[in-house]
Amino acid sequence: MRKIKDGMIKENPLTVLMLGLCSTMAISTTFEKSFLLGVAVLLVLVLSNTIISLSKKWIGKSVTTPSLILIIGTLVTILELLLSTFLKPLYDAFGIYLSLIVVNCILLGRGLQVAMKESVRNSFVDGLGIGLGYLASISFFGFFREILGNGTITLVDATEKIFGQKIVVTLLQGDYLPNALFISPAGAFLTAGILLGILGMRRKKHETH
């Protein structure tokens, strides 16, 4: 349990380890997309960590990275195929960033650092923790960007097929607040900067205490 908490806060992939920022910035334009990407990464991460840990005896030192990419790639491809069949709108919404999960540094990074060294159970838990941390932070990202950029929270849009209808909550309206900057890529960097800055300050305060 503690390990999971660690993964979420102390070793949060986005804000502390700063891995996987590119897909975060590109996808997190709406809350729903961010949440679903987080779920996708969580799934792939847990599975990949487990599988890598299971097969670590058979992966030679000189072929570690290609082997890991192979495993992760296979998992992502399965995910892609599933999504493109059952949830096409979501597949379209993700676009290229679904395939890019393969090279998302979180997966390869945790695979090398943790899964190759620790037991299966530990790798599973670590994957879960880091994945949840990623899910939490990317959702928060998407939430923040969408609220400030559009004034809405999209709960169901691309997954319409499952729920039957779109659910988009409009919270903020008015002259000033919805502005296009936060939806744009520049806004992603700005949000990331502000968020990381605030969290960094809090961490520094904790450390000095």
Place this chain on the structure above:
Amino acid sequence: MNTGPFIKQNNTTGKMMKNLFLALLPLLIFTFYKNGLLPFIKGYATFYGMMYPLLLLLVGIITSYFSEYFYFRVLKHQTKVEIKEELRHSFPIFPGLFLSLIVPYNTPLLLMVFASFIATFFGKMLYGGFGHNLFNPALIGCFFLLTMYGGYIAKMGGYFNTLEMDTVSFATPLSNAQGVDGIGSYATLVAPYGTLWDFFLGTIPGALGETSALLCLCAFFFLSFKRVIKWKIPAFYIGTVFLLTLCIGKANGMGLWYPCFQVLSGGLFFGAIFMATDPVTSPITSIGQVLYAIFLGISTVTCRYLTPLPEGVLTSILTLNLFVPILDKIGSMQGIAIKKVAVPLLACLFCSFLLIQNVCLKYAKKDATDSNFQIIDKKTMGKETTYVVTQKGNGGLIKIEFVLEGQKIKTMKVLEEHETDAYFQMVMDAAYIDTLLQNQEKIEEVDTISGATISSKALKKSIMNVLKEEGILR
């Protein structure tokens, strides 16, 4: 123990900033006059509208002070006494002051607070305070403002104050010029706003305080005399823009008025004299300054002609601010004098040639003559010019004779045609030729005859090509 020189000179940073403020004072008064007092006197604005520029100024400055106070208090945990001392050395007035001169008139007060906060807090204090910022703070604030809420401000009236909204308000001079790709005649580019002298004085639409080139020039001389600003930067910046637009103008047959127009609009003078010379964000070395200014000039001209942004000054300065450390690196190289200057300067020349080429080619493409059009004969007798031309129609070449007197086509006669009789008859029955001749000045707007599109289009194109040949149509 004191080690340094034991005599001192009287110039301090505080004095330099005071001189800078003095130089800005005429501009502030002009802003108030042009955007507030004049409309009020002429009855276009209310009392609130008259005081609005001053309100913006006040709000901007107060927010700057508050932002710095906030920074020192919350991030640095200093006491009130310490903060007072810090503020004395940090000159918080300037981001707010400059900002109130470069924002559009119709900026709501709340957005002014926002812009000023961003400018001071993010553009200046977070980098380490006075003397440590990388970007010009006022420009950062203005940039955020226009990027995020530019559309909203444009809806509220944009750059036009209440007087201009009723008299001039179709576009600022540079947006107007951009509509014709920057190349037009004196009548289309300059005349709608007045004469070039009006441009120089500043009685044209633009941001609050940056229109008056005259006052900026006076400030330039004052500040250079008092050795407050780096004079090389405005000199080379404006010079480069003038030179490049001169070449562009000459390549498109426009006279000396064109570079003057380009140089006097878009707040170039203000940007070059006050924003580009901000000491903290501009190069220290002499050669660095010259290169900075030349690249600024090239960048501004590029922005104005080849990008959707009408004004290049803001983005050019912000972009070049990034390169200042590199330019200083070049400027501080010792010994190999030629190498260190030749390479960047060659890069400049190359860039500017590419730029001029590009703009001219872009314009030339529009101007390409119709390949279906050919002039067979051209005769000039006294005031009249007679053209015999062929224009490709539906069934073959249509031979037409035009007689021009001065700038107008007097007659148009079809000598030979191979069109389908029924369709061509339609065109003739509709007195299409008369319609074309009557609407020569707005020839592009004349519709073709439906049902006989190709034939009527051929006739219309023939007139257009003749007009183009004569230089009447561009």
Place this chain on the structure above:
Amino acid sequence: MIGVSLKKKKEISLKKVEYYLDPSYVYLPIAGEDIVSITDKSVVKEGTLLGRKKNGLPILSPISGVVTWRQDEEILQIENNHEKKEYKEKNTSYTKEEFLSLIKEAGICGMGGAGFPTYLKYQNAKIHTLIVNAVECEPYITADFACIMENALFIIKTIASLMDILEIKESFIAIKAKEPLLKEKLITLTSTYPKVKVVEVPNLYPMGWEKSLVRYIKHTDYKKLPIEKGIVVSNISTIHAMGEALYKEKPLLERIVTFSGEKMKNPCNVHVKIGTKIKEILDYVEGVEENSDIIMGGPMMGKIVDLDHDVILPSTTSILALPKQNDQEEACIKCGKCTENCPSKIAPALIRENKNNPSALKRLNPNACIECGICSYICPSKIKVRDAVMEAKKERRKQ
């Protein structure tokens, strides 16, 4: 020409000339590598050889008296027995080698402030031009001026002799423009010596710097030493000392020092013996007002005097008492004034930023700094830029 215009303030010290040539004690500083050949408690006469410095120059006794010196001490003290020595004018002719040996044994070194052994400067074979530095570009100092006023014809005669002995083709006496007294005096006297020309240089600091003079007068530049272009630059007081050695066989034992400054009670020029304690002379000339900094050298390049230990050296040009300054340093606004006005054409503000960055220092070349102090002087934020550059120089030397 790059430089700043400083207020001259020369009139203050021209009011009178004092003489303090009979101190009770003189103290000669002995460095670790110097060799002392005299023993403790010996009685010496004026001009006696006491030892040899590391740079080859002899250590001579400025007065007659009793020596107090123990091994490994840093100061050699001589107690005055007030015997005087007379020097008569002779008219010997010298070859070049004899001349060089003469000025070496007379202990002549640069009297303009650097203290470089003069014989080393002149021993090169191909000297084409001699520039005599009478510019005195730092404010307050009038030691050279006083020397010229007293000995103008003698100095010019010396220059002419030097030109004969060393086969120098041309020579210039460089004086500041707008100094009519000096100009008049020198021009009338050089009319009898056509090979010696008087040239006026602009009234800027640091016009008295070697490179500035060479650039302005000969329109040429050099890398390390002016001898690369066949030019030698010497201070006019040094020339005067060489003349004393040539014509009277009198070594360098005394000099004129300017005592000046707003806080100096009785500003004047004083003839003093080398080795006199500065505190003694200050008391003699009535001392200084309170809350002042006492400086040895000019206000731009001088250093604060340690009243307990410092003595007059051949390179001491002046002692100034100036008001204390307490300006607070502010942030560098990168105004560029230091870089614009640096005579060595380096960028002091950039060097200060990159003090701890070896690769940047390689490019910025702080070793070219001549420590003239213009950067610190002109900085509107009152930053001690020169100190930063000197630190950078040290960093650079370590590599």
